[in-house]
C-alpha cells in the first residue's frame with residue numbers, strides 16, 4: 001500500500017507557539033537544575049552499562065513528545081551525570097559553569113553557524129579575532145602573537161608542532177614523511193609532570209611517543225633546565241633532531257610553573273621550537289600577583305591557553321597563539337574550488353589555520369561571559385579560589401595526620417594522609433566519590449599517590465571547602 005503523503009506539520013519544525021512554550025519550560029528547567037544542584041549526588045555510583053541498559057537499543061521509529069523526552073532527561077540523564085558544576089565538585093581544576101555562560105550557550109544554539117570562512121558568517125570570524133585579542137592583552141602577550149580558537153589544548157599543540165616540523169624539515173606538507181631519508185628523527189621534550197597531550201601529538205604527527213623525552217622535575221615539580229639541556233645534547237650526539245620543548249605553566253597535577261625564560265634560552269641556543277602549555281595556568285596572568293608566570297612567554301613560538309579551564313568560558317574553548325600567525329596559515333591553508341567563492345575578499349578565513357573546516361561560533365560565549373564579569377570580576381573570582389585553596393592548605397598543614405605534597409601555586413592542593421601507603425590515599429578519594437558527597441581526584445607525585453583538590457567552580461564557597469575537610473578528617 002502506498003504511504004499516505006505527509007502533512008507539512010509532520011515534516012516541518014514544531015510550531016512557533018509550541019517552541020515558545022517549550023523554551024519557557026527549558027528555561028525553568030535550567031534555573032531549577034542550577035538552583036537545586038547542591039541537593040544532587042555529585043556523581044553516580046551505578047555500575048558501568050546501567051545507563052545504557054535503561055535505554056532502548058533501537059532509535060525510535062516515530063517522533064516522541066517533548067514531555068516524554070524531558071521525563072527521560074530527569075529519569076536517566078541527570079542521575080547518570082557527574083555534575084561538574086556542583087559546588088562540591090572539587091576534581092581536576094574545578095569547572096567553569098556560570099549563569100552567563102549558560103545563557104551564552106543557549107544563545108549560540110539558534111544561530112548554529114559554520115564559521116569556516118569570513119563570508120559564511122562574518123561576525124563569527126570577526127568576533128573570534130576580537131576575543132582572541134582581548135585574551136592576548138590579558139595574557140600580556142605582544143601583538144606579534146596571533147591566535148585561533150580550537151576545541152582543546154590537545155588539538156592546539158598538534159597544530160603548533162606541525163608548524164615546527166614544517167619549519168625544521170621543509171615540504172612535509174607537500175611530500176609527507178613516509179619513505180623520506182631526509183627527514184630526521186625528531187624529539188620533543190617536556191617535563192615528567194607535563195600533560196599526555198605531548199605524546200598524543202607525537203603519535204598524531206608521526207614522531208612516535210617514545211621520542212617524547214620526559215625531563216625530570218625538581219622538588220617543586222618544575223622542569224629541571226640543566227637536565228633538559230643535557231638531554232638535547234645527548235640526542236644531538238645520537239643523531240636525533242630536537243624539534244620542540246613544551247614548557248608547562250600550571251601542570252596537571254600540581255599547577256607548577258616551569259622556568260619558561262630559562263627554557264627559552266636553551267631553545268634559542270639549540271634552535272628548537274618553544275611551546276608553552278598554559279592550558280590551565282595561563283589564565284592566571286590576568287592577576288597582577290601572577291605576572292611572574294608570564295616571564296619568558298614573549299620568547300615562545302606558541303602558547304596555548306584554555307579559557308574553558310580558568311576563565312569561565314564553558315567547554316570547549318582553547319586558544320593557540322603562534323608568534324606570527326602566518327606560519328600556521330602557511331601549513332594549513334588549502335582552498336578547494338567549492339569554497340573559493342566564499343574565501344575571496346575576506347577579512348580572515350579561520351579554516352586556513354587548522355585541519356578543521358566546520359567551526360562553531362565559539363567566540364560568542366567568550367564575548368558574553370567576559371563582558372558579563374569584566375576583567376575585574378574574573379580576577380576577583382580567581383583570587384577567591386586562590387584564597388580558598390590557601391585556607392584548605394593551612395588546615396592540612398595544621399593537622400598532624402595530613403601533609404601537603406606540593407606547594408600551592410594556583411588553586412590546586414595536593415595532600416596526603418601521613419604515614420599511610422598509596423592505596424590508603426587512593427581509597428579515600430574512591431570512598432568520597434562513591435558517596436556522592438563530593439568529587440576529588442588523585443595523582444602520583446614523584447612515585448607517591450596523593451589526593452588532589454581543585455577549586456574553580458564559582459558555586460564553591462568556604463562552607464563547601466570546610467565540608468570536604470570534615471569528610472577527609474573522618475578517615
Ligand code: PLP
Pocket residue numbers: 151152153154155194195197248250251252277278279280306318
Ligand atoms: N595541558 C595541561 C597542562 C592540562 O592540564 C590539560 C588538561 O587537563 C591539557 C593540556 C589538555 O587539555 P584539553 O582537554 O583542552 O586538551
